[in-house]
Amino acid sequence: MAAPTFSATEIERRAGLLSFLRRQLFEKPPLSQKNLTGKTAVVTGSNTGIGLECARQLLDLGVSKLIVAVRDETKGQTARTRLLSGRSIPDSTVEVWQLDLQSYESITAFVGRAKGTQGWDIVVLNAGISKQFYDLTPSTGHEETIQVNVISTALLTILLLPILKTRASANGPSRLVIVSSDTASWAKFNEKHSVPLLPALDKEETFTNVDRYPTSKLLGQLFVTELAKRVPSSVAIITMPNPGWCYGTGLGHVPGGTLGDRIVSVPRRIFGRTASIGARVLTDAALQHGDEAHGQYIEDCKIQPKAPFVYTPEGERVATILWGEVMSELSFAKTEDIVRAVAD
Numbered sequence: 223m224a225a226p227t228f229s230a231t232e233i234e235r236r237a238g239l240l241s242f243l244r245r246q247l248f249e250k251p252p253l254s255q256k257n258l259t260g261k262t263a264v265v266t267g268s269n270t271g272i273g274l275e276c277a278r279q280l281l282d283l284g285v286s287k288l289i290v291a292v293r294d295e296t297k298g299q300t301a302r303t304r305l306l307s308g309r310s311i312p313d314s315t316v317e318v319w320q321l322d323l324q325s326y327e328s329i330t331a332f333v334g335r336a337k338g339t340q341g342w343d344i345v346v347l348n349a350g351i352s353k354q355f356y357d358l359t360p361s362t363g364h365e366e367t368i369q370v371n372v373i374s375t376a377l378l379t380i381l382l383l384p385i386l387k388t389r390a391s392a393n394g395p396s397r398l399v400i401v402s403s404d405t406a407s408w409a410k411f412n413e414k415h416s417v418p419l420l421p422a423l424d425k426e427e428t429f430t431n432v433d434r435y436p437t438s439k440l441l442g443q444l445f446v447t448e449l450a451k452r453v454p455s456s457v458a459i460i461t462m463p464n465p466g467w468c469y470g471t472g473l474g475h476v477p478g479g480t481l482g483d484r485i486v487s488v489p490r491r492i493f494g495r496t497a498s499i500g501a502r503v504l505t506d507a508a509l510q511h512g513d514e515a516h517g518q519y520i521e522d523c524k525i526q527p528k529a530p531f532v533y534t535p536e537g538e539r540v541a542t543i544l545w546g547e548v549m550s551e552l553s554f555a556k557t558e559d560i561v562r563a564v565a566d
Contacts (some may be wrong), residue, residue: 225514226525233527237407245404246467246493249522251502256509258285262342263508266291266321266378267349269301271471272401275501276346277305280508281315289342291321291332291349323349323374324359324366330555333381341389344508345382346399347375352435356426368423371438375400376445376548379460380557383564386458395458399507402462402519406443406529409436414531414540420547443519443528444541445548449561450517457564462528463507463520465500467493 235241263285267273269292281288290305292298298318305316319335322328336342350371359369379400386396410433416422423437446462453460469490506523507515519528531537549558 228527258283262287263344264289265346269297273348276504356429398458403439405436406439409440448545455513455516461507463503468500469494
């Protein structure tokens with residue numbers, strides 16, 4: 223089935239504030255119903271918030287093996303205990319694996335461990351950060367939000383493709399879910415004219431906490447759009463679900479809180495969804511939809527337009543630059559060779 227096409231009016235309308243408020247107030251994503259017996263699933267960033275709720279929903283649907291991938295193994299074990307509580311399933315159903323997206327070594331070690339398995343049916347890349355203050359990743363020199371949400375997520379995505387390809391069966395390809403956000407449509411992305419792009423995003427003077435997370439999610443949409451051009455859905459169906467604005471997730475929260483946290487907490491409780499409701503969109507992306515969803519953005523369990531910038535000539539230009547720079551950054555892992563190999 224062909225991917226959907228959208229008119230310019232549809233693209234702009236979905237990105238508008240009124241459309242956002244309507245979704246938040248009146249749309250309630252349905253809870254997926256599918257038997258996952260015999261399936262193996264992985265959820266990153268699953269010790270709390272939306273990731274934890276997605277993991278819980280997958281267990282509710284009978285997944286036979288669930289890997290909770292987290293940076294802090296102690297917190298992961300706490301989440302594992304919560305997930306197993308009240309269930310009549312073997313303790314071995316849920317495993318905790320360490321994964322730190324600020325470390326290339328951690329990512330490659332995680333994938334190396336994955337190669338020792340029989341493959342995975344579902345991978346939900348939920349882990350991400352929203353920084354309120356500027357920081358560089360010590361091991362790479364990249365600004366932390368871009369490092370985690372864009373570059374490291376790209377590395378993990380590509381390294382997992384051969385593993386997912388081996389799991390493809392008569393029942394269809396594996397599912398790779400990369401969590402997106404409607405904030406991608408609102409990114410000012412002042413660095414869009416910079417060449418090279420990634421170094422511009424690393425400069426402290428270009429960092430604003432209001433725009434950096436939206437920009438990272440926009441770059442994620444651009445990257446996945448390019449990836450889907452190169453990797454067929456027969457390898458894995460790659461989707462980008464948006465859980466919506468949720469409370470109780472911890473995303474962007476500073477220990478002890480800030481004045482901004484306190485101000486935002488009020489509208490977040492009025493317009494926000496619970497993490498459980500938001501996670502339904504992730505679970506839906508992992509279970510529903512076919513080839514038509516490959517490389518697409520999913521909102522309230524429906525394929526919807528991506529950020530308007532993605533469809534513009536400028537967006538296509540930036541996507542090409544981004545792809546080249548990310549591939550150069552990740553050349554140590556031979557990511558371009560992997561993409562070409564899995565596409566054959």
